[in-house]
Amino acid sequence: MEELDLYREVTRIRALELLIHHHIEEHGFDGFWHPGLGQEGLQAGAVSALREDDYLFYAHRGLGYALAKGMSPVTLLADLFGKAAGSVGGKGGGTVHFVDPERGVLGQGGTVGSSFVLGAGVGISSQLLGDDRVTAIFFGDGTAARGTFHEAALTASVWKLPLVWICENNGWAISVPIAEQSPTADIAERAAAYGVPGVVVDGQDPVAVREATAEAVARARAGEGPTLIEAKTLRIRGHFEGDKQAYREDVVDGLEVPRDPLAILRETVPAEQADRLDAEARAEARAALDEVLAMPGPDPKVVTEGVWI
């Protein structure tokens, strides 16, 4: 049952989110953590429409993208805490960086919006190699402002590159609301300028996001070019954990998620099974965190390794 698989992914992501939240609240954190609470459903929904060998450029809200793509929570938490056993071995670029070439997870830029042009290049490789792979690029409504989107979209559309752009519109570009950032209510409208489909979808409904993504992926794989999907979602926490959001009037400083994707999915899953998956997810997250916290940091000798081949 597909909904059951999707529920499993969303509850696994949620369990990690909440555990990281409580851990940081209790112990603090060196670095940036950008919570993805409330956005897990769209991340899991979109990724579930990809093939295992499809490429992924994730955004910086949480670990959901990569967990849904098949990376292990131990690896991801090890990256979050800068451990040697993380996929980038403590060398990431300022927010959580992780990579998994075998699963097509190609990383992200420390400067958001760089994935637009890099992702287009991956699409060119797929065209040249005829490897039938699609590249999914996640980004936020704030990042949608980058000129790199225009530069990539313009040529990707003309060259019909196999790309899917997934905008997580949570309504806030750090402290500035979307109404002050966009002349139109929907970012998806911008697709019209590039002659590609622009699709608005309810980001709290994982099944709806999966369906929209599956259609875009099929179009990309058929050589018909990119699609821009805008998933309307919510930002529950601050831009980073510790951001008090004094600029925001609608904020509730808690962990409640209105229109919770987990609750929406739960309606399609037998309660007993959902309870079991919730418990498994919590146990998996706890065990992963315990394992990672006991891990050593990187060996000092690696600091200059990996600069050149």
Added chain:
Amino acid sequence: MSSAAPAPTELGYGRALNAALAEEMERDERVWMLGQDVGRMGGVFGVTRGLHERFGAARVRDTTLNETFIVGAAVGAALSGTIPVAELQFADFALIAGDEVFHKMAKWRYMHGARLSVPMVLRLPSGVLGGVGAEHSQSLEVLGMHFPGLKVALPATPADAKGLLKTAIRDPNPVLFFEHKGLYRSKGPVSDDPELLVPFGEAAMRREGADLTLVATGLMVGRALAVAETLAADGIGVEVIDPRTLVPLDMETIVASVEKTGRALVVHEAVRTAGAGAEIAARIGESCFFSLEAPVWRLGALDTSIPQSAELEQLVIPSAAEIEAAARELVAL
């Protein structure tokens, strides 16, 4: 060179680059190109002429006027199994794509735990051309030395243009390849052996001499050799070394020379302040202190922008006369 190698033929620097591109695209079908006007037009300086017809529009791609796309897409393609050779029309435009060049190209491998590589070449027409002004004339190669992860090549002869570009394409690291615009039409012997590569990190000893080590790059190599010829007539032996690549930098050859001559002059077209010459001079100072008979001197462009007037332009960069005067003074110290 083995006796079986074909005899070198006389070729222009631009044609030598074209031959390198054609040979590497022929050898490895993962190699492809993108840039503004590199296709039908063959590049604003004609370097890619004929390649669009020969290899097709999928492998020789004309882009829009978008430097961040040109460099960023090349990085993405390099991450995913192909080997892009990107051309920017002028090296100066690398600054438009600063994030892509100095962050993505240079750092993607490191910040992803060396799990990925970025095998690509960014071709950058560089230097003064006579009348093209402040934003189309700069020599920016030192920037590549300041962002670990990049390699930097700057050929001064047609043979090196071909051999270094072939090495750059085969190198698994990202390479900034500075071609001097003023040298595109210069001619010299170039081998048509498709396996004759010029290795990175091996300086070329252009001329031997006992009295002064003259380290020169790009356009300045020719001026340095002319000065060495003039001084030889007066019994002054000038050893001319062309590093050819700044990353990696062959300090061994430079240090061995300075230990012999006891004097060093470093000359480049780039701005003298904080240029590559400052780094080379500092390293000579660190390594050769007890062999030096005089301070290490540098010549480079004045602390000014490049003016449009071709006459004023030449006042900004080191002339043969200035190099000669500095060399004579340094030898007399």
